[in-house]
Amino acid sequence: MLRSDFLPRILLSLALAMTLVSVPKVTVQSQSDDAAQKALQLLQTLTPEQRVGQLFLVTFKGSTALADSNIHQLITKYRVGGVVLQAKNNNFIGPVDTILQATELIQSLQTSVWDASANGAESGSAAEVESPYIPLFVGISQEGDNTPNDQVLSGLSPLPNLMAIGATWDTRYAEDVGKVMGRELSAMGFNLYLGPSLDVLDVLQTGSGEDLGTRTFGSDPFWVARMGEAYIRGLHQGSSNQLAVVAKHFPGRGGSDRPSNEEVATVRKSLEQLKQIELAPFFSVTGAAQSVDEVADGLLVSHIRYQGFQGNIRATTRPVSFDQAALEQILSLPDFARWRTSGGIIVSDDLGSPAVRKFYGSAGQSFDARQVVRTAFLAGNDLLYMDEILSTGDEDSFTTVKRVLEFFAQKYREDTAFAQKVDASVLRLLTMKYKMYGEFSLDAVLPLPDDVEQVGTANEIGFEIAQNAATLISPDASELISTLGSPPDQRDRIVFFTDVQGSRQCSTCTEEFVLGKESLMNAVLRLYGPAASGQVQPYNLESYSFSELAGLLDGVTEELPADMETTIRDAQWLVFSMLNSRVDHGGSRALQRILSERPDLLQGKRIVAFAFNAPYFLDATDISKLTAYYGLYSKTPAFVDVAARLLMQEMTPVGSLPVSVPSVGYDLIQVTMPDPKQVIPLLIDLQSPASNMGTPVSPPGDVNPTFSVGDVLPLVTGEIVDHNGHMVPDGTVVRFLFTLGGEGGTAQQIETVTTNGVARATYPIQSQGLLEIRVVSDPATVSQILRLDIRSNQAAAVTAIVPTPVITEAFVPTITPSVVAQATETLLETPKPKPSMDDWLLSMAEIWLAGLLVYWIGNRLLSVKWGSRWGLLAVIGGIISYLGLSVETQQSLSQWQQFDDPIAPFVLLMVGVFAGWIGGLVWWQMEERKSAEEK
Structure with a gap:
């Protein structure tokens, strides 16, 4: 029959051909081709x-x-x-x-x-x-x-x-x-x-x-x-x-x-x-x-x-x-x-x-x-x-x-x-x-019998991850020492509360507790008790479960440990180990409840919470009542040990939240943007122009490449980091800014995006002059500066300048977005300079001289009092006019640029002086009318 013989063979051949097509960026080995061929041969022998x-x-x-x-x-x-x-x-x-x-x-x-x-x-x-x-x-x-x-x-x-x-x-x-x-x-x-x-x-x-x-x-x-x-x-x-x-x-x-x-x-x-x-x-x-x-x-x-x-x-x-x-x-x-x-x-x-x-x-x-x-x-x-x-x-x-x-x-x-x-x-x-x-x-x-003997022996990796994952959620690190004070000592009573959630390997197996009621307390005793450094004593430590705490809050005291409330009141430290607060079991929200229902039990105590699950279950009001709030994310023994070390302030948390936590104002989108405090490294890219990957390198040894008109200048940034110090995500926009000819020259920009934390661009050198290059990636606007003095008779070497990492508003050329998804460049006019110190001194002299003139007129026509008033108001009007011209806004820039004649700024200042004087005249007329009415 046609269907039972010819058609399946055609189908399987097509399927094999599809299987053998390679994936770009992934090398398909001959082993894969062999596997596909064997699979096709086996398939042909199988029944429906x-x-x-x-x-x-x-x-x-x-x-x-x-x-x-x-x-x-x-x-x-x-x-x-x-x-x-x-x-x-x-x-x-x-x-x-x-x-x-x-x-x-x-x-x-x-x-x-x-x-x-x-x-x-x-x-x-x-x-x-x-x-x-x-x-x-x-x-x-x-x-x-x-x-x-x-x-x-x-x-x-x-x-x-x-x-x-x-x-x-x-x-x-x-x-x-x-x-x-x-x-x-x-x-x-x-x-x-x-x-x-x-x-x-x-x-x-x-x-x-x-x-x-x-x-x-x-x-x-x-x-x-x-x-x-x-x-x-x-x-x-x-x-x-x-x-x-x-x-x-x-x-x-x-x-x-x-x-x-x-x-x-x-x-x-x-x-x-x-x-x-x-x-x-x-x-x-x-x-x-x-x-x-x-x-x-x-x-x-x-x-x-x-x-x-x-x-x-x-x-x-x-x-x-x-x-x-x-x-x-x-x-x-x-x-x-x-x-x-x-x-x-x-x-x-x-x-x-x-x-x-x-x-x-x-x-x-x-x-x-x-x-x-x-x-x-x-x-x-x-x-x-x-x-x-x-x-x-x-x-x-x-x-x-x-x-x-x-x-x-x-x-x-x-x-x-x-x-x-x-x-x-x-x-x-x-x-x-x-x-x-x-x-x-x-x-x-x-598997080989010997392989299974190695199962369960990799314990170090858990502790290493716990050390690097632990996160201080609240307060800020700068406030922690003053807020938390010294770690617990032998005289301090510590009460531990744990959200205990048991599990069974099978329905008839005994119940197990990864995070038991006494897990954190036992870790503290093992690391800091009498058998270790002796910083804490067993008789000063007590542990309760969240379920027991919920029972206390509910007033169900029959099955609770004796003197539980008294123990809580006598403690100097209350330590809470949280899991998933949404899990449906009694006591999972005990921490939130005690924070809102029994503030009398918390007064004068240092309250520390560890999130051994997701870090966003507490709201802003809950967190404000805690002395310290840490994210551990996982509840395996290594993470419990790290929590004990954090409590005793032996370890500094170095992890960062991988999710947004609105209750502490932590927005991951903002956090993963470039850090404005950094100085973005800017280098000559000595790698292959076709390469888009890898780490940027500086010239080896004393090699300093030179460039002339007609050359293409390859550029690469160093690693651009976010607010937590990690590289920014791929696709972060970076702009390379080029100024040719110094002040009053022309500016260009090339816009590109990061890959593996760095961005690359190439710039064709087409004319002579002083070329200055920098890079910005909003909101990070400070970078190293590269300068080349390009002349006709000799090649120019690159000079690198490292500016002081101060957050300033940097001029960033504005371009019209291109519909083409590639690096673009746009010619822009360089804005004329703002008022200098000399301009300020000259303007102040003009304003005060005009104010003295107004004072003299008022003194001669009326009195010293009104002369002083008119003069001061004239000076104030002139200063306001100056500030309006010198504030760094687009409107003021356009105003300065409208006047090429040096007399124009003087006229504008005198307009302010005259406006202040007019205000003084209005004031004098109002006083005169008031005096006439009283008479």
Whole structure:
């Protein structure tokens, strides 16, 4: 038959050709070509059931995969392509032997698939149909910071969350954490990582809403992109490229106001707005990536709707994960199109989540998982993630998954277009697996036994990040010493309050507390107690939970520790350890409550708060009542130790907020603008003119290049920094200003933008004269100055001048913006100089002489009193006229420039003198009338 032979071969050849196309800026190795060829050959041997099975990523309950289990049937009989392990499904045991058990479970899953392929087990015809071995995707979402966003809660190295990394503003830490995460997960047998989150937290939900919080790197698209690139690079390198990285939550839900698993959020943004903020980090890890290691293997598409997506504010998309038109429009953008052509995969978010059920099962409609999953696949998802999906009427999720698989196999046989789409997606997935392993064998897939022994040993990285992430939120550093005073000593009583939120590795496991009631107190005792420096004594320290504090505020004292209120009143220090204040449990808002409800308990005490989660839950009034407020972002033990050192003032916080905090007036957009206090370095660019990357360099040794008329002058700035001392984001506007001929000459400017903190420009030297060059990047207006005295008979050397870094208003030429997106230059007139000291002396002499003349006239005509009054008013009028001419405004500049005759300023000053004299005459007439009326 034509359909069963010729058409699939044509389809697969086209798919292979698409897979082999390279991505600009990313070198595709021959290994990728080989993987695509092997994938094509394998695909041609698979049955429809084997093909559709590869499209699915499923979950299961339990910590084993025995032969009679549901998951064993799905991976061996139905050939499901991957599984995701989760703590909520009891896939792990704990807190002891968690790593060993998880490693054995993954080995059991992969071995079961291997054994099934070797034995020829296959649906419908167990021994007759060849069943080649295809490794499973074994995925996990492990975001750092332990509960609630980690699945493995013990045994792995304690790593911080993304916001803690973002607060360091150092991509090295993102890469280091990625390496540790990639190495340890790969050593356990995981080969699919659902993360990191590349969401830009541009809308903070400080009230009742819910945002991603510390699950993001921050609120600036550029820095989220840089951190994401480094994190993904670390994951790939740490796992030796045997971990497929699926960045989430595409196309970005940093502006959503509720968890995606509970309800489909709607965000009012157009595609153009998404390209500027939400999509920017995803561009940087797909088609715009600078190296292969920084390329995400896949993107996880979130269930999110957009209002005004195509410009019509009244039009709302379906969840983009189910909207073929919207998803195709996004993926057709150049960077994503190149990435897709090179083999990038699209992974759906959980298709069985309550949010999806609520969206498709609203208004009393039944939930048909087959149609929902089919819609997601046709929308453009290659790998379909189903976590406990359940159709209306089915007895369990296992039944629903089987029916979805059978439905897809049937559609494959009946619908040619559907079959072509399946083949294209399966080819991508098989290619990715071949890229990881080279050959499909059990030895290649299973990690070496020695690898797992190194899991959980990387403890130093957490403390290093904690040191560099810790942030002083309030007050300013200059006020801290005077506000906080000396650190606690042996005589001070300290009461610690902690927002305790427990977790369990499994439903039958014992409860664990990463941040326990006594965690911070114990850290203080360990570092500064009798066994250490002896600065504090155990009998002066006490700890309570936020729940206990809430009970005290509620007046429920029966179950509270004895004398709790008395202990609080007797303390000199109250220390609060905060987590997410929006988490629904008793006591999460205890700090806010005691600040507003019981000021009597706080009077005369030093109150210190540590935010071990997002830093924006307190309002301005709450913060004003605190002595000091620090951001730690993460609650792992290393961050608790750093909090103890900050409390004892042994450590200075050096981190900076990666998100805006309106309650302290911290606006990240303003903070990431160029610092006006800096002197921008300006250098001759000795690198290749074609190079747009790298660090600017000064002339080596005593080499001083010279330039003549006709030469092109290459220029580069040094690193331009923001208010926190970090390099400004890419795209920051920089203007190179050129003045030729000194005062009264002509000025030009070239406008460009930064890349990696520096800006470059070239200037063609076309005429002789004194050339002065400087650079501005608003609001930073002071830079080094380069001068060249260009003459006809000799080349000119460059002289560099470093001005004093004083904030001044600098003249910046105004140009009409060009519609062409490239560096432009405009000829401008240099404004004539302002009044000098000589001008001032001359003007004052003229004004006072005129005032004396008016005094003499008043004295002769009336009296000394009226002569003095008229003279002073005349002087005042003249001074006001002078100030009006000399104030640095556009109007005054134009006034000065209108008069080339030196008599003109004198006339204007005399107008002011005359106006003051007229005022004196009016005053005299009013006094005369008043005297006449009284008589």
